[in-house]
Amino acid sequence: MTLALTGATGHLGRLVLESLLARGVAPDDIVAIGRDTSKLADFAERGVQLRTADYSKPETLAAAFEGVDRLLLISGSEVGQRVKQHGNVIDAAKDAGVGFIAYTSAPRADTSDLVLAPEHKATEQLIRDSGIPFSFLRNGWYTENYVQVAQQAKHTGLIIASLGDGTVASASRKDFADAAAVVLAGPGHENSVYELSGDTAWGYEELAQVVSDIVGREVTYKRVSSKEHRTILTKAGLPMGQAGFVVSLDTNTRDGALGLVTGDLARLIGRPTTPLAEGLAEAYAAAE
Numbered sequence: 631m632t633l634a635l636t637g638a639t640g641h642l643g644r645l646v647l648e649s650l651l652a653r654g655v656a657p658d659d660i661v662a663i664g665r666d667t668s669k670l671a672d673f674a675e676r677g678v679q680l681r682t683a684d685y686s687k688p689e690t691l692a693a694a695f696e697g698v699d700r701l702l703l704i705s706g707s708e709v710g711q712r713v714k715q716h717g718n719v720i721d722a723a724k725d726a727g728v729g730f731i732a733y734t735s736a737p738r739a740d741t742s743d744l745v746l747a748p749e750h751k752a753t754e755q756l757i758r759d760s761g762i763p764f765s766f767l768r769n770g771w772y773t774e775n776y777v778q779v780a781q782q783a784k785h786t787g788l789i790i791a792s793l794g795d796g797t798v799a800s801a802s803r804k805d806f807a808d809a810a811a812v813v814l815a816g817p818g819h820e821n822s823v824y825e826l827s828g829d830t831a832w833g834y835e836e837l838a839q840v841v842s843d844i845v846g847r848e849v850t851y852k853r854v855s856s857k858e859h860r861t862i863l864t865k866a867g868l869p870m871g872q873a874g875f876v877v878s879l880d881t882n883t884r885d886g887a888l889g890l891v892t893g894d895l896a897r898l899i900g901r902p903t904t905p906l907a908e909g910l911a912e913a914y915a916a917a918e
């Protein structure tokens with residue numbers, strides 16, 4: 631059984647590789663696919679097969695998927711390009727006779743107002759249309775996303791946001807990676823949709839407390855309106871588009887797009903998800 635993953639060079643991909651190996655998958659049954667496989671030399675040394683492919687170059691994908699039974703498509707990072715890119719991956723997987731695709735999607739991708747959801751919804755539809763058995767891993771927010779918030783708060787003592795009492799059911803990347811490895815390597819996940827979240831949803835008052843403990847100073851959550859938030863971000867030098875994106879995400883969070891707790895992630899990985907305080911402290915220390 632040959633298991634492959636795209637995006638293997640990224641943060642999540644590397645953790646999935648570690649998780650597959652830790653679960654006893656034979657290294658030569660794993661195909662790690664990336665644009666620059668020199669980033670994966672350490673895995674090649676451990677016997678993992680490396681193949682080069684780019685989501686934007688269909689001919690590279692055809693060669694990468696030869697002999698692959700089960701594929702994890704890790705969503706790309708080029709927002710706006712991804713439906714076309716993922717479509718190339720799905721077409722190539724179909725042509726190569728891949729028997730199963732797991733895809734890293736977004737929470738409630740088919741119904742959510744989340745600003746990032748449309749590309750994931752469209753990709754899910756392409757996978758359904760392909761007829762290839764699938765699993766949608768609708769990953770919630772990574773706890774690691776808040777390292778930068780903590781770094782800024784260390785200097786300012788503030789976390790400024792326009793999400794009100796919105797909550798985030800985050801989990802560590804490793805938790806999501808373990809789930810992806812379980813689904814890729816194990817039976818019984820055909821045509822499944824998992825809403826993957828941390829075991830608890832936390833608000834920004836709690837985040838401020840956790841960040842205070844991590845950075846060693848009092849940190850306060852400052853609530854601002856969407857309009858104020860946009861002004862603060864643009865005055866700080868963020869381009870208009872990016873500021874709008876951040877504010878939209880806060881609006882989505884305020885409206886509940888990231889706060890759903892389902893238990894799917896803990897059930898898949900067979901353990902509780904990593905709590906915010908532990909996951910953020912670890913990620914913050916790693917980034918220092």
Ligand SMILES: NC(=O)c1ccc[n+]([C@@H]2O[C@H](COP(=O)([O-])OP(=O)(O)OC[C@H]3O[C@@H](n4cnc5c(N)ncnc54)[C@H](OP(=O)(O)O)[C@@H]3O)[C@@H](O)[C@H]2O)c1
Pocket residue numbers: 636637638639640641642643664665666683684685686704705706707708715734769770771772775
């Ligand atoms: N749930 C969340 O909180 C969250 C947060 C951020 C991102 N995401 C999504 O989850 C994915 C994985 O997260 P991550 O932390 O591992 O992100 P990451 O470290 O940025 O990794 C992205 C991976 O996608 C690959 N990639 C991007 N464009 C590609 C292309 N055209 N062809 C082939 N490969 C391409 C990158 O390859 P290179 O190494 O060659 O660049 C890299 O391996 C992201 O790509 C994004 O879609 C989720």
